[in-house]
Amino acid sequence: MTAPPLALDIDGTLTRPDGWGIDPRIFDPLRDWDAPVVIATGKAFPYPVALCHFIGIPELVVAENGGVVYTGDDVFFTADREAAQAVVEDYRAAGYSPGWGAENTVNRWRETEVAVNLDQPVGPLREIAAEHGLEVIDTGYAYHVKDTTPNKGDGLETIAEHVGFDLEACVAVGDSVNDVSTFQAVGRSFAVANADETAKAAADEVLEESHADGTLAVLERVGGHWTG
């Protein structure tokens, strides 16, 4: 009769109905959640750490699409940034730009991949990434130039092992292709209504509600009366 561990994406999943900014309604239920809460995101490491800090929950974090994993005790890096940086240098040499401005905070603390603004041409980016043996994923919030190996699901497994919770009991919510590995790693997965087709196809259930409304509906459903 206890609450299940949670694996939650940020953008598209904890966001306000207009898609941007954290919905403040998620703070109290997550702070009071009676089981581990893992924030699994494509965003750079400081963002989910800060989110946990401001919610007031232990820092259990998968960042950079699995490139950085934090168990609360140890940090694991499963890729390095150098290869992605080389792709971006070639992209620049071809006349393009990551599209964030010179002193951007999107990539400033990013350690294992590089993000490119969605308003930049993705065709040449994909071509150059492929030449370097890397991939480009589109989360609906940014293009991520990354090593093909890391993913959120493997990061979540690392955290579950260290913290000691059962992934089969874990409930995940997400909205995009970078959440598919999370969905595959857990016992029960939900895609919010605004999710992309890949995430919807991979989820056990597609919610009627969008963004944080979807996540709040899941918390309502599974909180406290979970039987596994």
Ligand SMILES: O=C(O)COP(=O)(O)O
């Ligand atoms: O960083 C992104 O592009 C998306 O972030 P998310 O994985 O928390 O949705």
Ligand SMILES: [Mg+2]
């Ligand atoms: Mg997302």
